Amino acid sequence: DVKVTQSSRYLVKRTGEKVFLECVQDMDHENMFWYRQDPGLGLRLIYFSYDVKMKEKGDIPEGYSVSREKKERFSLILESASTNQTSMYLCASSLSFRLPSSYEQYFGPGTRLTVT
């Protein structure tokens, strides 16, 4: 089974702090994704990566950056956390964009971030 793990389940940070959220997948997937989930808004894509050191902006990249130095690890960085970034953050991975049968994404358990 694919396993996607996230470094923290719950995180509390202060406004202005730099925040790192880490995600690791163990199935050699090419693609990795970061979403935020807010009530009534569903999942919104922040950034994704289809290869090491490659990244693409999603729908709401403002205030975030990402890093993918190794294939299995994808980090989300909040350069200066703000209260409107309080949310649930979900990491996901998928096998490859070249194989239509593998478009499904596998999700980690999520990190609930509170910025005070």
Next chain:
Amino acid sequence: AQSVTQLGSHVSVSEGALVLLRCNYSSSVPPYLFWYVQYPNQGLQLLLKYTTGATLVKGINGFEAEFKKSETSFHLTKPSAHMSDAAEYFCAVSSSNYGGATNKLIFGTGTLLAVQP
């Protein structure tokens, strides 16, 4: 551009009753469609998917969905609800960009299913 609409942000059924969660999509290309379930304080888990072939797709936990191209729908059903089905359900459609070089999933806003004893 692709989009997904889930009708009803909250659905309540009695235990043993039929579950019907509605999903309509918009896509300019043949879509791939997915249903995910999210239990409290957990990530999303794939329930079932439609790519090509048979339009009635069976998934885990007794759920199934039918792709109806003419209605642009992919509704999720289960004949008999169980208390353990209480969760949030998300419909998603694949999004083909850059000539298919990258594909993202577009998610609906979710339907919270409550099961009454």
